Amino acid sequence: MTVNWQKVVITPTVSIKDALKVIDKEALRVALIVDNNKLVGMVTDGDVRRGILKGVELTDTVNKIMNNTPLSANVNLATEELRKIMQQRQILSLPLVDDEGRLVGLKTLYDTLAVQKRENPVFIMAGGFGTRLKPLTDNCPKPMLKVGDKPMLETLINNFKNHGFYKFYISTHYLPEVIMDYFGTGERFDVEITYVHEETPLGTGGALSLLPNTLPNEPLIMINGDILTNVDFSKVLDFHAKQASDATMCVRDYEIKIPFGVIEGEGHEITAMVEKPTYRYFVNAGIYIISNHIINSLPKNERLDMPTLFEIKQQAGFKTLKFPIHEYWLDVGRHADFNKAQVDIHDLGL
The missing domain is CATH 3.90.550.10 (Spore Coat Polysaccharide Biosynthesis Protein SpsA; Chain A)
Structure with missing residues (x-):
């Protein structure tokens, strides 16, 4: 399963309705909120549902419902370590950031379990x-x-x-x-x-x-x-x-x-x-x-x-x-x- 994580990146001012379209359309089932290249939040369909129950409108901006303390990992961590984090937290994906907190990727649990065949001797x-x-x-x-x-x-x-x-x-x-x-x-x-x-x-x-x-x-x-x-x-x-x-x-x-x-x-x-x-x-x-x-x-x-x-x-x-x-x-x-x-x-x- 090859996914393009850049397609799920949105800004805090995007509407909840548009964020939901991203979540529903892409296989990752998540939207990553980025401001000035920094990861500032994450939204899933569960966050949208909880927001609606609290009376939030779909036309409101996504920063009203996003998780503003999202779990992330340093991009230099080994695949084995990333897999352990996701299994322990029971999550399917994990944003990757550099030493300055800039979003540089997203690793899925599937990625860590699938083994890419290497031709290198x-x-x-x-x-x-x-x-x-x-x-x-x-x-x-x-x-x-x-x-x-x-x-x-x-x-x-x-x-x-x-x-x-x-x-x-x-x-x-x-x-x-x-x-x-x-x-x-x-x-x-x-x-x-x-x-x-x-x-x-x-x-x-x-x-x-x-x-x-x-x-x-x-x-x-x-x-x-x-x-x-x-x-x-x-x-x-x-x-x-x-x-x-x-x-x-x-x-x-x-x-x-x-x-x-x-x-x-x-x-x-x-x-x-x-x-x-x-x-x-x-x-x-x-x-x-x-x-x-x-x-x-x-x-x-x-x-x-x-x-x-x-x-x-x-x-x-x-x-x-x-x-x-x-x-x-x-x-x-x-x-x-x-x-x-x-x-x-x-x-x-x-």
Whole structure:
């Protein structure tokens, strides 16, 4: 069901009768009241009925009956979060506003339940040795370690599948047969899986050069196979497309708290003293969107990591951007992370 939300936008001075025509004509069954691009109210046929019972005339302006404190959500919220809000409030649609309160869209419950099929390929890096998780990885690739009741790699694939992705490429090196025996062609999971084997580790960037020439001509999502996350990958792709980016790196906000007073100075001279400061940085989240022409430009079988690839392309004049993610994200690289993942998985709904 495709709807045009702009058709249900009216101003506060429109008559109730005209507002009712909008409500009855459009499938959304609601009218959004906007003043100076700001969402100021919402009207349903129920509001009209209640107004009539109170003696309001159909020729009166709609601001007399509208809900002037309408529920809305920030446009940056993930689809899963929007669905939860609508289900909890038992509503069928939710206006979307930007950080300044300007109306920029409307999401229906149907939109959040329907899965749009994505042709974008997903490349999952699953060839590492998982040295820091020994002895758990002595006979098992790290992405195949179970978090909850299934391997991390299966959870990752399921999350992508829930957002409409079905074309997967998996990079293997260490114990590839464990991964291939479990997933096969992907048919059992209702996806398509192609394996890309690294004879020698090529790094995340170098592995891209091994992808087949039959790769779909769409931006590719690349992700480390040991990441547990509920990121809405569709939003990252939409950002990449709208910004005409050549390569996009997902980043996380990371804080370092210093438990002491920090002294700044030049030589022996003290220029400033900061008591127990907190420093914030963006760190690489191990998730990338790479345009097809970047992949085609890579030399075959040469070792290259992703940060270096971004540096090379940036210096060559390509557009390389960062996309901050705020959703749950965990790099399961150490035993402490693995133990945390076992607890967190129960609240993620993955």
